[in-house]
Amino acid sequence: MLKYLLYVVYILIGISLGVWLFPELQMLLPFEIPRIFNNILISGTLGVLLFFLLFGWTLSHAHNFLKKSEGYLLSRSLVEIVFATLGMVLGLVIAVLISLLINTLDIPLIGEIVPIVFAVVLGYLGFIIGLRKFSEVLDFFPKASQKAKADGNQIALKKFIDTSVIIDGRIIDVVETGFLEGEIIIPQFVLDELQLIADATDPVKREKGQRGLDMLNALQEKSRNVRIEPVTYDKLDVDQQLIEIAKKEKGAILTTDYNLNKICQLHDIPVLNVNELSGAIKTVVVQGDVFELFVSKTGKEENQGVGYLDDGTMVVVENGENLINQMVPVIVTSVLQTNSGRIVFAKLEKNK
Template identity: 45%
Template structure:
């Protein structure tokens, strides 16, 4: 039994016992059964009866209460302490205003005003004050001294969590990015990604099996690294791993780390921010411009007649026209054009 469930069960027991002590003797006295059952005045007995009745009547709502408390816990943990503090200040302001309005209504003396409107006003102003304090914290910081306001503003920043995709795990480069400290925010590992890696690792195809085992090794290193990671378990099962990642990204307000070009496009349509490892790799590659001259080893023939192919140190493919005869040799080339895509970069060159 987890802590939240224990708290809910204990609260149910306390409420049931309290209501039993308060209500049962009154009901027994009004119905005239108190004389026949004098033990209904025993506080220990009626407390137990109250607990049992409370669980029988309201026990069906326990899962909903636990779910609501978990949502509240997630809401609080997702925001910084400064945000929660200002939200609490806004809530208190709303309650104080509602007390003053209730006092004014009390002077009017109408029973409708006394019993109905104060409750509505209190609930409305409490919610409004909480949202005001949470959303307008930056403007409220202006009332603080400059140094204190600057410190509080810096503490309100919280990085979005990152959900890692199967393709990014198998690719493996994300591990080096994490170790270098270029990521911020918690790394979330969906259980569906782990299951997909296990399926690939158990494949009869040797290539797929090697990729799956490599992915599991990378995943273990990410989880064991000195970086905040967490395995998340979706409440529903999804046959499509991409749909699962989109759903979790919306739920946790997270970014998605991937090398999958199709998932990149789906996330863009669904309004989810994507961190594409291929795009990062392209961004940090040495800059090669049209007209640059290089000395390159040609390693194989190209697809088109007469073409030769070589590779830069970062793995970028270079296609050279009329260089088939020089495969296996170093040649001097000049860059003529560069084709940039989300899946990689291809450079075209000519002999000089």
């Protein structure tokens, strides 16, 4: 649909140029043109042919540019788009006022070129400021802000994703469940770091980087709220750059990095740690609980069997060596907390 619309725009531009340009050219020619060419249809048709001959190669580039722009706008919230539009309109109004002042000076050429430059620059600046600073504009209306908070209608924080959480991969399952609201933003420097890891000579690092790129593709497929944000930088320092961009955009950071988590807390930046989330939703088992367990291997001690809960917690079954590769009912006898996690001790439930 967009491509056909571009064709229509190009045809209209060609017709306009032909109707305006060819009569002027005929007056400049030293010989008389046949009357058949003194026709608006002929002029328009020749204008379309000439325009496509000269600028037809730009059609695919214009189509790709508009597609990217469409994807960029669709990834933004309606509030951001409204404020960006208002900012652009305000920028254009300021450009018109400046142009009126310049026209009073009556300076040749400047009065024609400068207004166009001001319109482009101020329109763009207004759009960007409205897009990036809309949350600060909302802060000027405390009553509206308080009402929004009271109604529970706060705008969801932007989430800036760390390299570690992409390589980890569990974020894909979290996104798929719909627990994360708002935009998930992958800054360009995070993507660059992933590329560096994927191109490393160390096979372990290279495998991690390639896994991260695969996870990133899967993440973009799972959610429409995921986007890559271009960021210019002088030196690649992902942790520091994440902190700076989260401060600037008043967003949160998604990570599995313990040290980055602590640094963000010092800077008063909201952190969403996937490891903490995983720990919070682990299956809670206490002494006396009965559940079905698949015994997968033998334990370290004599006559022990070992199985695992859905969250990966190890369950050691007393007298379970002969139950390997079987699904059996067990009862929890004790739970041991260690530095590496929990270990559940159980025995066969004889009542079942």
